[in-house]
Amino acid sequence: MAARALTYLAIGLLGLVIPVAAGATTITINGGTSGTIPAGLPNDFISGGVLPGPTIGGFYGARLDVTAPPGSRVLLDFFGAEADFANEFDLGATVVFQHAAGVNTMSANIASPLAHFEAPLGAVIFLGFTFRANSLAAFVADGANPDNSTHTLLTPNFFLSCNPFNAAAGSTVRNCDSVYAFLDDGGGGPDADYDDLLVRVTVEAVPEPATLMLLGLGLLAGGRAFRRREMTSEVRR
Numbered sequence: 759m760a761a762r763a764l765t766y767l768a769i770g771l772l773g774l775v776i777p778v779a780a781g782a783t784t785i786t787i788n789g790g791t792s793g794t795i796p797a798g799l800p801n802d803f804i805s806g807g808v809l810p811g812p813t814i815g816g817f818y819g820a821r822l823d824v825t826a827p828p829g830s831r832v833l834l835d836f837f838g839a840e841a842d843f844a845n846e847f848d849l850g851a852t853v854v855f856q857h858a859a860g861v862n863t864m865s866a867n868i869a870s871p872l873a874h875f876e877a878p879l880g881a882v883i884f885l886g887f888t889f890r891a892n893s894l895a896a897f898v899a900d901g902a903n904p905d906n907s908t909h910t911l912l913t914p915n916f917f918l919s920c921n922p923f924n925a926a927a928g929s930t931v932r933n934c935d936s937v938y939a940f941l942d943d944g945g946g947g948p949d950a951d952y953d954d955l956l957v958r959v960t961v962e963a964v965p966e967p968a969t970l971m972l973l974g975l976g977l978l979a980g981g982r983a984f985r986r987r988e989m990t991s992e993v994r995r
Contacts, residue, residue: 785961787918787932790820791907794925795917795940798909798950802840803940806864808956814940815926816919819905822937823883826961830879833960835871838864841954843945848888849877857955859893868922871958879961889914889955891943898941906942909950916941917952936960 794813795801804811832849839845839857847855854875857863865872888899891914898904898914906915920934937959940952 784825784933785920785935785937785959786823786825787817787820787920787937788823790817790903790918791905792816793818793907793917795952796950797952798948801940801951802862802864802953803837803956808837808865808868809922811925813925814917814919814922815924816917816922816938816940817932818907818917819903819915820918821901821903822885822887822918822939822959824879824885824961826879827963829964831962831964832877832879832885833962834875834877835958835960836873836875837868837956837958838862838872839941839953839955840864840951841943841945843891843943843954844893845889845891845941845943845955846894847941847955847957848890849875850886852877855955855957885959887939887959889916889939889941889943891941891954892945896944906948906950910948911942911944912948913944914941915944935962 792815794815796804796813801809801811801814803809804814834847834849834854836847836855840862841857842860844859845857846853855873863872884901886900888897890897896914898916904911904913904915906917917940919938919940920931920936922938939957939959941955941957942950942952943954945954
C-alpha cells in the first residue's frame with residue numbers, strides 16, 4: 759500500500775509541476791571586446807594552478823546584466839589577489855571582500871574560495887558592484903568598465919568570463935549562471951595580468967510562488983488519486 763501511495767503521489771507531482779519553470783535566471787555579459795588574459799605579465803591564478811592556462815577567453819570593457827525571478831539571490835565567491843595595493847569588491851554600499859596591500863592570498867583551487875557572501879537580489883539590471891583599487895583611491899563600477907583590449911590603460915578595469923576553462927578568445931558564451939570577474943588595478947602600469955582580485959558572481963533562482971503552489975496541488979492531487987483507487991479496491995472486494 760505504501761508503495762502504491764508513493765506511485766500515485768509521484769504521478770500527481772509530475773503531472774502538475776514539471777511543465778512549470780521556476781523562472782529564467784541569467785547573467786549576461788553585454789558589450790565589450792572579446793579577447794584573452796593575461797595580455798602582459800603572468801596571471802597568478804593560472805600559474806598557481808587555480809585555473810587552467812595558458813590563457814582565459816572572455817571580454818574586456820563589458821558589463822553584467824541580470825535577468826532573475828523575484829526572490830533570487832546573488833552569491834559571491836572570493837578567490838584571492840596578487841597585488842601590491844589594497845583592493846576590494848563592493849556590492850552597492852556593502853564592502854564584501856578586501857585584499858590587504860602587500861599580502862598576496864590565493865585559493866588552492868576553483869572549488870575552494872577564500873570567502874563566500876550571499877545577498878537578496880532585487881529587481882535590478884546592473885548588479886551594482888564596484889572594484890575599489892590602488893589602496894582604495896580609484897574604482898571601477900559595473901556599467902562603467904573601460905575597454906582595455908589595447909592593454910594601455912593605467913586605470914582599474916576588469917575582464918569578464920563565463921568560462922575561465924576555455925582559452926579561445928570570444929569562445930565563452932555571454933549568458934550563464936556564473937561569471938568570473940578579474941580585476942586589473944592599473945597600479946603597476948599597463949601590466950594586464952588581471953590577477954589583482956578574482957570574484958565569481960552567481961545568480962541563484964528560488965522557486966516562484968506559483969511553482970510552490972503547484973507543488974502543493976500536485977501533492978493534493980496525488981493523495982486524492984490514491985484515495986480513490988483504494989476506495990474502488992475496497993468496493994470490489
